[in-house]
Amino acid sequence: MKAQESTPPRARVAHVLLNVINDGASLDRELDAARRLTPDPRNQALIQECAYGVLRHYYSLRRHLSQLIERPLRKRDAVIEMLLLSGLYQLFEMQVPEHAVVDASAAAVRSLDKSWASGLVNATLRNALRQRERFVPPTTDDAEACWNHPRWLIDTIRAAWPDDWQRVMQAATARPPFTLRVNRRQLARDEYLVRLQDADLAARALAHCPDGIVLESAVPVSSLPGFDAGLVSVQDGAAQLAAPLLDAQPGQRVLDACAAPGGKTMHLLETVDALELTALDIDPVRLARVNQSAARLGLQCRVIAGDAALPAPWWDGTLYDRILLDAPCSATGVIRRHPDIKLHRAPDDLALLPARQAAIFDGLWPLLRPGGKLLYATCSILPQENDDVLSAALQRHRDALAAPINVAWGRPTRHGRQILSGEHDMDGFYFCVIEKAAHD
Amino acid sequence: MAILQILHYPDPRLRTIAKPVSVFGDEVQRIVTDMFETMYAAPGIGLAATQVNIPKRILVTDTSRDGTDPRCFINPQIIELRGVEQMEEGCLSVPDVFETVERAEWVKVQAFDQHGTPFEVELDGLLAVCVQHEIDHLDGKLFVDRLSLLKRSRIRRKFEKAQKQAL
Numbered sequence: 054m055k056a057q058e059s060t061p062p063r064a065r066v067a068h069v070l071l072n073v074i075n076d077g078a079s080l081d082r083e084l085d086a087a088r089r090l091t092p093d094p095r096n097q098a099l100i101q102e103c104a105y106g107v108l109r110h111y112y113s114l115r116r117h118l119s120q121l122i123e124r125p126l127r128k129r130d131a132v133i134e135m136l137l138l139s140g141l142y143q144l145f146e147m148q149v150p151e152h153a154v155v156d157a158s159a160a161a162v163r164s165l166d167k168s169w170a171s172g173l174v175n176a177t178l179r180n181a182l183r184q185r186e187r188f189v190p191p192t193t194d195d196a197e198a199c200w201n202h203p204r205w206l207i208d209t210i211r212a213a214w215p216d217d218w219q220r221v222m223q224a225a226t227a228r229p230p231f232t233l234r235v236n237r238r239q240l241a242r243d244e245y246l247v248r249l250q251d252a253d254l255a256a257r258a259l260a261h262c263p264d265g266i267v268l269e270s271a272v273p274v275s276s277l278p279g280f281d282a283g284l285v286s287v288q289d290g291a292a293q294l295a296a297p298l299l300d301a302q303p304g305q306r307v308l309d310a311c312a313a314p315g316g317k318t319m320h321l322l323e324t325v326d327a328l329e330l331t332a333l334d335i336d337p338v339r340l341a342r343v344n345q346s347a348a349r350l351g352l353q354c355r356v357i358a359g360d361a362a363l364p365a366p367w368w369d370g371t372l373y374d375r376i377l378l379d380a381p382c383s384a385t386g387v388i389r390r391h392p393d394i395k396l397h398r399a400p401d402d403l404a405l406l407p408a409r410q411a412a413i414f415d416g417l418w419p420l421l422r423p424g425g426k427l428l429y430a431t432c433s434i435l436p437q438e439n440d441d442v443l444s445a446a447l448q449r450h451r452d453a454l455a456a457p458i459n460v461a462w463g464r465p466t467r468h469g470r471q472i473l474s475g476e477h478d479m480d481g482f483y484f485c486v487i488e489k490a491a492h493d
Numbered sequence: 494m495a496i497l498q499i500l501h502y503p504d505p506r507l508r509t510i511a512k513p514v515s516v517f518g519d520e521v522q523r524i525v526t527d528m529f530e531t532m533y534a535a536p537g538i539g540l541a542a543t544q545v546n547i548p549k550r551i552l553v554t555d556t557s558r559d560g561t562d563p564r565c566f567i568n569p570q571i572i573e574l575r576g577v578e579q580m581e582e583g584c585l586s587v588p589d590v591f592e593t594v595e596r597a598e599w600v601k602v603q604a605f606d607q608h609g610t611p612f613e614v615e616l617d618g619l620l621a622v623c624v625q626h627e628i629d630h631l632d633g634k635l636f637v638d639r640l641s642l643l644k645r646s647r648i649r650r651k652f653e654k655a656q657k658q659a660l
Binding site: 055069 | 533626
């Protein structure tokens, strides 16, 4: 059976936003579902751009909308609010012709079963165009609209980085670069840059990352030369710093805890020979992506599902030379890539996550051989999940010692090194290398 | 995975009466996967195996707007019907035609899922209409058969003409 008409893309955007903003659904998952239902690639691109855009600029767009409508919409009409937010984003941030935005948004209300609202949508968007000259951009008085983050997160970031908090939030609202990691087992970075040039894709080498390339604009992976053949992967620059820091030597036994989807796992296998690598993750569904990447890149590792904090059921009893602990975290360093994070995190998370991080550290520490190294990493910019967790862990484990990191990127912290969102074109990331004292 | 070709009215193969599935194995799994992919790509909210020239009693539906309610019914049987409802229906095998059809507004259905596990479910609204529409396909019937003779012959002429022009 066929529905009366296939849902127009702007109605889909409204549904994606409603599910993400009001029901706490994951943006990635909602976009996957929307893509499956939208055969036309141009509509897929429109849906993706609008959904990311509205979430990045959510607080300022909401303020703009509140100036345009007299009364707030009823709760059950929240989907109309989403349609309007995405209309405003298309009018003022995208290059969509004005009449197309107004007409298509008004038409979308029909497939949202809200035909009564077509006049409202039409009038509100036309009003926005008429008053564009009189629109006052948000000032610091309205902090949420000014920085496009929730109040509590603004305060938390400001307290953590009193000199950088504004830059951090601007970077988190900006569009991130499209970064690649060349598989050096297949070819060198310079060779791949030539391949990109031949394919008319403008790109440059990324500083601090020997395998990193930044593309001028995002493209589907299918148009990357040799993607299916495993020449290259998509990975942010900061994540590419983990493998070199771990300092694994050929033939060593390595545990990659919380490995899925496996970007850092693959980088380790690409850069060090004959590693005996175990990729562990608690989520068997996401672990499937580790296997997929390994198959595509022609690499091999052992993949097991298990809880890093409780090794008994999965550990084979042999110590590891190196452990990469890429801990579950608030992900406040990658908001620019996952703008739904700033809506889904709550202050409570900062109480719960450090306990989980400590539990994983304590679970894994006995599995490291004396003289071995553990790399603690998070994509968080909050010291509560980074230095604070390490301070406590170093207290608890007398044989643990933070090693200095001598590099040219980021900034030193009490125990490790921090990159703030946007620095060196990278996501926000924290790293700390901990050495285990050798036996006397 | 593959997108299958959908037969178009008045193709005589749409009149085949489908046979029940007796073995729930890899082949049925593959058919169901392909049918979902074909339905989503069309895009449609329901698809019967008959429409993709597989004479087996298999149908898939997803009447959600966001792809979150995929359902599969194998060897479906309506064991109870209640009420009457009119809804505008369209069909992937009869492109661009939407007509009002009368059906039961509530049905109780027994069927098997793709792993061969039996289940029973009560349906109403769009999903009830959709499942009745797809079960018709398995019996070689189309929604246009439920229209007046006048409307049906007008639609038939339109499609025969389009076919001749295509040749």
